[in-house]
Amino acid sequence: MDAVLVILETADGTRGIGTADPSPGYSRQTSQEIWDALSDVILPRFLEVQPETPCEGAAVLESVQGHENARCAVEMAFLDLCGHVNDKSVASFFGGTSRKRERLNAWIGVDTPQSMAENARVWRDRGFASLKLKLDGNPERDIERVRTVVGAVGSQMQVRADVNGAYDSKTAIDVARELEDTELVHLEQPVPQDDLDGLEAVTKSTSTTIMADECLLTLDHVRKVLDRGAADRLKLKPLRLGGLLQANDALEMAADAGIDCVVGHGFGLTPATSAELLLTTSHENVFRPVESVGLLKMADQPFESTYSYSDGMVQLAEAPGLGVSVSDNHLSEFSETRLTIP
């Protein structure tokens, strides 16, 4: 996959790293757009201001309109750098972790109900305690998919389902009501992202837990969904919100409203995964297991991390910054374009 790596380096050689890893066809920015925003706008401004604290860094990034993915990469690198300079974990900027382990959520793409159930058993046998089903917007088929998978593994696994906005609100209400008697833990973004009225109507028409995802583009959207009670649960993606501190603020806003949140990404590389795990382990209102599952999808990447992974569980280590380093020799096998801004 194409991704953009930002390395911020001080005069004494201390480094911070951050990645923007957009999902093709899903993220709102491409790698090329992220690159252009970083090289033309964000990094020149950031280096001109020379912020020294996470707050100062956030203020510079907030002065940039749009370019959320690119801002997230710079913020991640800057928090990592601040962590290394002060010998602190990035988690300290989110209030500090209360736990050292985090379970990951499995996922199953759209398929026949029987194949999805088969796949669910495979994840269960690998030690996973939860999974997310992707649905495709065919209501009868989707209901059958959920029922079949819950029937196969529901007594041992938490089952979630994601519609990615594929129903109109009337269909979404019908499906959500139909699923009320299953053990489904939530139905994610059942209506299109710009239909907040529809989302609220679905949430208020059913006892099935409804989670908002694609409609949460900024903190303003998060606030609006919380104020209206338009969803029972939120999915927060630091890359989409424009940074980890934004996601941290969103988690705090949700906590004040008594709402829990799933945190995750599509194809996060190790720096993004580590950053998200340091964020989730710092908050009580994170709905677990988390969806920061990039590490399960990558065959190889030029990073070394201090955390370890087995049986659906990540064990975090005490380490400064993100606890991740970039392997320079290995990086040359991956990097196609480099730009240094002095």
Ligand SMILES: [Mg+2]
């Ligand atoms: Mg989703």
